Amino acid sequence: MNVRRLLALLPVSLLLLIIPTAPPSTAATVVAFGSVVPAPVTSTAAAGVTYGITVSTAVYADPGAEGVGERLAAPLRRSTGYPLPVSPAPGAGGISLLLSGAPATVGAEGYQLDVTATSIVIRANRPAGLWNGVQTLHQLLPVAADSATVQPGPWPVPGGHIVDYPRFGYRGAMLDVARHFFTVAAVERYIDQLALYKVNYLHLHLSDDQGWRIAIDSWPNLATYGGSTAVGGGPGGYYTKADYQQIVSYAAARSVTVVPEIDMPSHTNAALASYASLNCDGVAPPLYTGTDVGFSSLCTAKELTYTFIDQVVGELAALTPGPYLHIGGDEAASTAPADYAAFVNRVQRIVAAHGKTVAGWHDVTKATPLPSTVAQYWGTTTNDASVKTAAQNGTKLIMSPANRAYIDMKYNSRTTLGQNWAGYIDVKTAYGWDPGAYLTGVAASSVLGVEAPLWTETLTTSADIDYMAFPRLPAIAELGWSPYSTHNWTAFKQRLGAQGPRWKVMGVNYYHSTQISWPGGS
Numbered sequence: 001m002n003v004r005r006l007l008a009l010l011p012v013s014l015l016l017l018i019i020p021t022a023p024p025s026t027a028a029t030v031v032a033f034g035s036v037v038p039a040p041v042t043s044t045a046a047a048g049v050t051y052g053i054t055v056s057t058a059v060y061a062d063p064g065a066e067g068v069g070e071r072l073a074a075p076l077r078r079s080t081g082y083p084l085p086v087s088p089a090p091g092a093g094g095i096s097l098l099l100s101g102a103p104a105t106v107g108a109e110g111y112q113l114d115v116t117a118t119s120i121v122i123r124a125n126r127p128a129g130l131w132n133g134v135q136t137l138h139q140l141l142p143v144a145a146d147s148a149t150v151q152p153g154p155w156p157v158p159g160g161h162i163v164d165y166p167r168f169g170y171r172g173a174m175l176d177v178a179r180h181f182f183t184v185a186a187v188e189r190y191i192d193q194l195a196l197y198k199v200n201y202l203h204l205h206l207s208d209d210q211g212w213r214i215a216i217d218s219w220p221n222l223a224t225y226g227g228s229t230a231v232g233g234g235p236g237g238y239y240t241k242a243d244y245q246q247i248v249s250y251a252a253a254r255s256v257t258v259v260p261e262i263d264m265p266s267h268t269n270a271a272l273a274s275y276a277s278l279n280c281d282g283v284a285p286p287l288y289t290g291t292d293v294g295f296s297s298l299c300t301a302k303e304l305t306y307t308f309i310d311q312v313v314g315e316l317a318a319l320t321p322g323p324y325l326h327i328g329g330d331e332a333a334s335t336a337p338a339d340y341a342a343f344v345n346r347v348q349r350i351v352a353a354h355g356k357t358v359a360g361w362h363d364v365t366k367a368t369p370l371p372s373t374v375a376q377y378w379g380t381t382t383n384d385a386s387v388k389t390a391a392q393n394g395t396k397l398i399m400s401p402a403n404r405a406y407i408d409m410k411y412n413s414r415t416t417l418g419q420n421w422a423g424y425i426d427v428k429t430a431y432g433w434d435p436g437a438y439l440t441g442v443a444a445s446s447v448l449g450v451e452a453p454l455w456t457e458t459l460t461t462s463a464d465i466d467y468m469a470f471p472r473l474p475a476i477a478e479l480g481w482s483p484y485s486t487h488n489w490t491a492f493k494q495r496l497g498a499q500g501p502r503w504k505v506m507g508v509n510y511y512h513s514t515q516i517s518w519p520g521g522s
Contacts, residue, residue, distance in 0.1 A: 029142050033158040035498040036139050037474045038198060038481035039491075040164035041110075049159025051115050053095075053141075055082045060091030062099040067253060068130045069097050072137070081150040095120040095137075097130045103163060109200070109255075110165025113137065115157050129165075131255040132198050136162060139196075139502075146505045168435070170398055170449030171480030172201035172259070173473060175465070176408075176456040178208035178270075179291075180230045181237035186462045188250050193469065193508070195254040197477035202251055203259040203326060203451060206239075209269035209288045209296055213238045214260070218311040219275065226270035226287075231457050233289045244319055252321070259359060260316055263328025264309070265335050265343050269296040277304055291457045294333035300343040310350050317354040324374065325351050330361035341367040348373060359398070365390035374448060378402050380422050383440040391439075391446040399435040400451045407472045408455040411511060417458050418468055427513050431475040431492060434484055452476040463509040470503060470510035471496055493517070 033045035053076070061069035069086040072095070077084050089096055102112045102123040111124040111133030122133035140158055144151040173194050175187065182190075191202060206213045212226035215238060227238035239247070248258045268278075269288040276284035280299035288296075298305050317325060327347055332340050344360070344367035351358045358364075358373040365375050365386040376398040377387055391397055399405070402422035409425040410418040423429075436444030452473055459465060474496060479487075493516050500522035503510050512518060 029144075029154060030156045030158050031140050031142065032498065033140065033160040035495050036136050036162075037492075037495050037499060038478035039486040039495070040136065040162045041483055041486075042161075042163045044161045046115070046159035046161070049115070049117050050156040051117060051120055051159065053080065053082070053153075053155035053157065057082060057084060058091055058094040059084060059086045059097065060089040060094055061086055061097045062089045065089075065097045065099055065127055065130050068127055068134060071131075071253070072097075072134045076141075076145060079145050079147040079149070079151050080153060080155055093119045096122070097134070098123045099125065099127070099130070102129065106163065106165040109169075109198075110163070111136075113160075113162040113164070115140070115159045115161075117159065120157060128200075128255040131195075132164070132166075133162075135196055135198055136164065139499075143501045143505050146502055148507075166198070166481045167483055168447065168449030168480050170201055170451070171199050171477060172203050172398065172449065172451030173199050173469075173476075174203035174205060174261075174400075174451055174453035176205040176208070176454060177213050178205050178211045178263075178456075180234065180456045180460050181211060181213060181227070182456075182462075182465075183237070184239065184243050184246055186465070187247050189462055190465060190469075191247075191251050191254055191256055193466075193473070194477075195256055197474045198481050199473075199477050200255055201257050201259055201322075201324075201451070203261060203453070204247075205261045205263065205453075205455075207262050207270060208267045209293075210290075211236050211238075212270040212274065214244055214316065215240050216312050216315050217241075218315065219308065221274040222271055222312075226274035229287050229289055231289055231291055234460070241315075241319060248320065248322075257322040257324075258320060259322060259324045259326055260320055261326035261328055261359075262312060262316065263330070264347065265298040265300055265340065266294055266296055266330070266332040267328060268298050271308075272296060272298070275308075278302075278308060294331045297332065297334040298343075300335060300339045306346060306350065309347055310353075313350055313356075314354050317351075317356050320356070323357045324359045325354075325356040326359040326376075327351060327364070328361060329364040330378065332363065337366070343367075362387050362397070365395065369393075369395045374398060376400055376451065377439065378406075378453070382438055387439060388441040391442045395446070396448045397439075397442065397446055398448050398451050399438060400453055401433070401438065402453075404430060404433050405450065405452050405476055406455070407452045407468050407476070408457075408459070411513065415511075417464055419455070419457065425472065427471050427475055427493070427496070427515050428489060430472040431479070431489060433479070434487070435479055436484065450476055450480040466509035467511050470508055471499070471513055471516060474499065 073084040108126045111129040124130040212222040215223040223238035362377040380403040500518040
């Protein structure tokens, strides 16, 4: 029996399984123009219009935007196999990154994106704005663009027009590298993930009871001894100054500013264990690998304490081009209130003398904040008298309420990682608040922005970081970037769900929240 006769006898349903079908059409691979996270200020799709990236596509960048252009082209070369050269603008067609022509209203971080059938043009006033526009373009590319190997394409980008800029200037994420140490590569991986969602500050929690993670030349035992362990007694680790500078440079190239934190006067057992002279009784405690808080304190009455702080802050400030240096200040249960206030007031002056703006957990409002000091609210209530008073006196706030923004909290009672002292936080809870109207008596004008802290008592790998940060980090990022008028849970969960296939291709170990419909069970 010949093949043609055999095929004629087979049922149609079986034929559909064995006869090769045509490849999916370009239209089938086009991403929805309105699927971007965070939601843009204005977004208008052009029905039926797409721009196709091909082997002849080039990137054209204005002077000062070449780095942004290269960081756009490099991953696309990997997934498309196309050369995608980066050349000086102007150019014909292709993808243009221009530092002119954007509306003045987009400021330093906003952008205008236009996708037509013949070109993609991103305009901004500063390179940071172009970078943010590139992150939006990234989400409009087919998911396969994030592949680590060459894919067959095609590479359509949906047509439309976006004008976009942030609601808040500070959109942060904190990574605790003190409870468990994370390598430079792990931190850089997290920076890449933050940048995708227009997060522009990485707050590194560099010291705590369980470990000191930055080399200080004038006090070398801090890192070599104080950094030698971690929660549970692991090996610990620390960053050399070159390591830290590498992280800072890597972040800056992605429009992310590093905020280093040296927590004090509490959360200091690693330092106290490293130098007996820092203790009031001159006796060094043993290294600590548990998870209790509030038991340690620098000796606030000793003049050596302030010499120590001045030298540590001086060395760290010299390595940190960003404006902020975080002094912690939380959970100081072992420090008398009057001593705490005097300590914070003096440390603020030390930080300012080294040219940095003080940031601290909101407990520092119990002292007398400098006019420039920024307080980071981590409470679980919507009313705090000292924070309200400080805000009304001019103190600016970063909003990180623990029962909304702490992405180390468990999603639910079945979550194996994380903690639950501030409650369970699934995506809807993380998304369902307004940073500009959260604290009673605190105006939106007092809020610099938001930050999603990730404490690592229970986290040891990048996969653990992924699991706790995604999908909640993009929710917090949207609160920081998007106008509150766009805030809509039903629309957001659809846009967030569309990120799932992209995370899968990227190898992000995200939590498949049942509150989100993940396409294809991605």
